[in-house]
Amino acid sequence: MTPAHRRLISTWLFVLCFMLLGMIAIGGVTRLTGSGLSIMDWQPVSGIIPPLTHAEWERLFALYQTIPQYHLQHEGFGLEGFQRIFWAEWTHRFWGRLMGLVLLVPLLWFVVRGMITRALAVRLFAFFVLGALQGAIGWFMVASGFRPNSTAVEPVRLVLHLSAALALYAAILWTAFSIRWPTPVASAPAATRLVRPLARVAVGLLCLTIIAGGFTAGTHAGFLFNTFPLMDGRLIPADYARMTPFWLNWVANRAAVQFDHRLLATLTVLSVGAVLLVGLRARGLGEQARNALLLLGWAVAIQYALGITTLLLVVPVWAGAIHQTFAAVLLGCMLYVLHCLRTPRHSPD
Structure with missing residues (x-):
C-alpha cells in the first residue's frame, strides 16, 4: 500500500x-x-x-x-x-x-x-x-x-x-x-514496558465505567442522587445491597448502579493519572506518544467534569448526550495512546 x-x-x-x-x-x-x-x-x-x-x-x-x-x-x-x-x-x-x-x-x-x-x-x-x-x-x-x-x-x-x-x-x-502509522512511533520501545500495562488497565476501567454508565442510563439512576461527591449525605448509599442475589444490585438497584458508575469513573481518572505520571517521565517515547498522553489527560478531565455537570443539573438532554458521546472520544484517546505504545508487529496492509 x-x-x-x-x-x-x-x-x-x-x-x-x-x-x-x-x-x-x-x-x-x-x-x-x-x-x-x-x-x-x-x-x-x-x-x-x-x-x-x-x-x-x-x-x-x-x-x-x-x-x-x-x-x-x-x-x-x-x-x-x-x-x-x-x-x-x-x-x-x-x-x-x-x-x-x-x-x-x-x-x-x-x-x-x-x-x-x-x-x-x-x-x-x-x-x-x-x-x-x-x-x-x-x-x-x-x-x-x-x-x-x-x-x-x-x-x-x-x-x-x-x-x-x-x-x-x-x-x-x-x-x-x-x-x-504502520510502524511504532516510540523511539525507545523499552520505555513503554511500564506505561503500556498501566494504559491497558486504564482502558479496561474505562470500558467498565461505560458499561456502568449504560446501566445508569437504562435504569434512570442519574436522576436519583444529584449531589457530588456524597449521595444523600453518604459516601456509599444506604441501600446499596438491598437486592438479592447481591449481583443484581449492579444492574437493577439504582443506588448501587449510580455509585458503581461514580466509583469506576474515579478509578479511571486515577489510572490515567498513573499513566501520565509514568509515561511523561519516561525517556524515549517520542513526540507523538507524549502528545497522545497529554491529549488523554485533557480528555479524561473533561469527561469527568461532564459527568459531574450532568449529575448536578439532573441529566438535561444536552449534557447527557455530550457526556455519552465524549465517553467514546475518551476511549479513542486511550486507544491512540495504546497504539503509540505498541510493539512492532505486522500491520493490516
Whole structure:
C-alpha cells in the first residue's frame, strides 16, 4: 500500500469513526427524549423513507398509541408531539443506514482498484456485517420497550447496544491508526514496558465505567442522587445491597448502579493519572506518544467534569448526550495512546 493510499484509506476510516460518534450522540438524544419507541417496526430498506402523507402519519400515530409508553408517559400529546419524537428516532436509524453506505461503497471501489490487500478487505467487510448486526441489536433493544407497563427499553439490552457500537468504533479506529502509522512511533520501545500495562488497565476501567454508565442510563439512576461527591449525605448509599442475589444490585438497584458508575469513573481518572505520571517521565517515547498522553489527560478531565455537570443539573438532554458521546472520544484517546505504545508487529496492509 502506497503512502498516498494509506492516507486516503485511513482518512475514510476516521470519517466513519466521526460518524459513529454522531450516531452515539443521536442515540443519546433519542434515549433522553423517550423517542426510541416511536417507530413500531423494523424495515431495514423501506424504513429509509419517512411518512409522506397525513394519512400515513395518522396510521403510525395510531400504532404508537397501542403501546404502554404512550398511555403512561405521552398520552394526550397529539400528532405534533408524536412527530417530534418520531423524527429523532428516524434520524438515528437513517444515520445508521447512511454509515453503511459510506462504509460499503468506498470499500467496493478500493477492492476493485486493488488498493487494499485481501486481509484488510475481509476485515473491512466484517465491519460492515457487524454494523448490520448492530441494527438488529438495536431493534432487539427497542422491542423490549413494548412490554406491558413499560415506558423504556430493558437496561441490559441498552448496554448491549451501546457496547456493540463502541466495540465497532474501537475496531475501526484501531484499524485506521494501524494504516496511518504502520510502524511504532516510540523511539525507545523499552520505555513503554511500564506505561503500556498501566494504559491497558486504564482502558479496561474505562470500558467498565461505560458499561456502568449504560446501566445508569437504562435504569434512570442519574436522576436519583444529584449531589457530588456524597449521595444523600453518604459516601456509599444506604441501600446499596438491598437486592438479592447481591449481583443484581449492579444492574437493577439504582443506588448501587449510580455509585458503581461514580466509583469506576474515579478509578479511571486515577489510572490515567498513573499513566501520565509514568509515561511523561519516561525517556524515549517520542513526540507523538507524549502528545497522545497529554491529549488523554485533557480528555479524561473533561469527561469527568461532564459527568459531574450532568449529575448536578439532573441529566438535561444536552449534557447527557455530550457526556455519552465524549465517553467514546475518551476511549479513542486511550486507544491512540495504546497504539503509540505498541510493539512492532505486522500491520493490516
